Amino acid sequence: MYDVAIVGLGYVGLPLAQEACRTGMAVAGYDLSTRVVDGLLQGRSHVDDLSDTDIATMTAAGFTPGTDTSVLAQAATIVICVPTPLSATGGPDLGAVRGAVRTVGEQLQPGTLVILESTTYPGTTEELVAPMLEEFSGLRAGRDFALAFSPERVDPGNARFGIRNTPKVVGGLTATCTERAVEFYGRVVDRVVPVRSTREAETAKLLENTYRQVNIALVNELARAFHELDIDVWDVIGAAETKPFGFQAFRPGVGVGGHCIPIDPMYLNHQVRQQLGRPLRMVELAQEINTSQPAYVVTRVAELLGRPLAGAHVHLLGVTYKANIADDRESPAHPLAELLVAAGAHVTFHDPLVREWDVAGVQRVTDAGQAAAVAGADAVVLVQDHDQYDVDALAGAARLFLDTKGKATTAAAHTL
Numbered sequence: 189m190y191d192v193a194i195v196g197l198g199y200v201g202l203p204l205a206q207e208a209c210r211t212g213m214a215v216a217g218y219d220l221s222t223r224v225v226d227g228l229l230q231g232r233s234h235v236d237d238l239s240d241t242d243i244a245t246m247t248a249a250g251f252t253p254g255t256d257t258s259v260l261a262q263a264a265t266i267v268i269c270v271p272t273p274l275s276a277t278g279g280p281d282l283g284a285v286r287g288a289v290r291t292v293g294e295q296l297q298p299g300t301l302v303i304l305e306s307t308t309y310p311g312t313t314e315e316l317v318a319p320m321l322e323e324f325s326g327l328r329a330g331r332d333f334a335l336a337f338s339p340e341r342v343d344p345g346n347a348r349f350g351i352r353n354t355p356k357v358v359g360g361l362t363a364t365c366t367e368r369a370v371e372f373y374g375r376v377v378d379r380v381v382p383v384r385s386t387r388e389a390e391t392a393k394l395l396e397n398t399y400r401q402v403n404i405a406l407v408n409e410l411a412r413a414f415h416e417l418d419i420d421v422w423d424v425i426g427a428a429e430t431k432p433f434g435f436q437a438f439r440p441g442v443g444v445g446g447h448c449i450p451i452d453p454m455y456l457n458h459q460v461r462q463q464l465g466r467p468l469r470m471v472e473l474a475q476e477i478n479t480s481q482p483a484y485v486v487t488r489v490a491e492l493l494g495r496p497l498a499g500a501h502v503h504l505l506g507v508t509y510k511a512n513i514a515d516d517r518e519s520p521a522h523p524l525a526e527l528l529v530a531a532g533a534h535v536t537f538h539d540p541l542v543r544e545w546d547v548a549g550v551q552r553v554t555d556a557g558q559a560a561a562v563a564g565a566d567a568v569v570l571v572q573d574h575d576q577y578d579v580d581a582l583a584g585a586a587r588l589f590l591d592t593k594g595k596a597t598t599a600a601a602h603t604l
């Protein structure tokens with residue numbers, strides 16, 4: 189028997205498994221990917237926040253990853269941590285959730301606690317997950333098994349906050365379900381925050397990232413206006429954040445990326461449109477501003493070059509969505525590169541953490557070729573400020589350097 193089985197061993201599920209192992213729980217992991225499972229069985233980590241040594245420690249503690257669904261029938265608690273991207277039409281894509289829920293339902297035993305952690309729209313747990321689990325198990329949610337939602341709050345690359353010290357929001361289908369989930373997470377995290385129901389728990393995560401999306405859009409729009417007004421946006425932000433209350437600093441960039449900020453607000457907007465027949469106007473405007481930011485950066489490059497981009501060599505530095513991690517999901521570097529290629533530029537990129545990048549017409553520069561690429565390019569754009577980059581040195585070596593992160597201190601760099 190296992191204390192917990194975690195469905196989905198990615199950026200969310202694997203750190204949760206690690207923390208559960210640290211508490212002495214018997215932990216099983218299930219993933220559809222044989223590549224992921226085989227790698228873990230061989231002691232290899234595929235996520236930034238866990239090293240191979242961490243995997244070895246988990247294995248020594250009894251962590252058992254696999255692709256056999258029967259392990260789910262042996263677990264007291266099952267936590268679903270699968271991706272929830274946007275569909276091609278911009279709405280929620282719950283394909284992975286549906287697949288995971290069916291798998292869990294087919295193995296579900298009486299008395300089991302099931303928790304969904306995958307970010308989704310309000311009502312998913314109650315209206316989709318519960319009926320599916322009941323259909324495939326023949327059991328009744330809230331009576332024969334417990335069901336709850338607890339949004340994942342993993343921040344990849346964050347050295348200060350991890351699973352243990354990030355408060356866990358929990359909402360159950362019933363009060364008893366909430367109690368069961370609070371009891372489980374109480375063994376794993378320092379603080380558990382129960383809310384009224386699954387809907388409040390689902391919406392809390394969407395609010396967190398909608399807040400970020402809207403404020404990033406605000407500062408991106410201000411950066412464009414400040415440039416035309418000859419106001420240094422970075423100086424303004426630095427001055428404003430000296431106020432010890434009433435202000436939180438957000439900074440402009442090429443756009444927003446990752447598995448949360450570009451996606452979660454649209455889940456919320458989709459549900460409001462579906463149920464209320466009207467959009468969340470601020471959310472849609474923020475999305476519009478942030479998705480147009482790569483085009484603005486292209487315009488700035490052409491403006492600084494003083495000529496059309498056709499035939500120009502543009503070198504991009506850092507293509508992940510966040511500094512110091514290897515994850516390029518939804519990275520704004522992708523549309524930026526595509527727009528540059530479409531404008532006729534010869535585009536190269538360097539990223540110390542990315543070995544393969546699937547953008548047509550873009551060539552990767554190795555670490556050994558980085559210096560030559562920076563010196564030879566017509567324009568160099570700092571897209572992501574990995575710690576391995578000496579921004580001032582790079583700016584000094586480039587013919588034209590656009591710093592989208594506000595990191596350079598040299599006059600040789602241009603900013604947004």
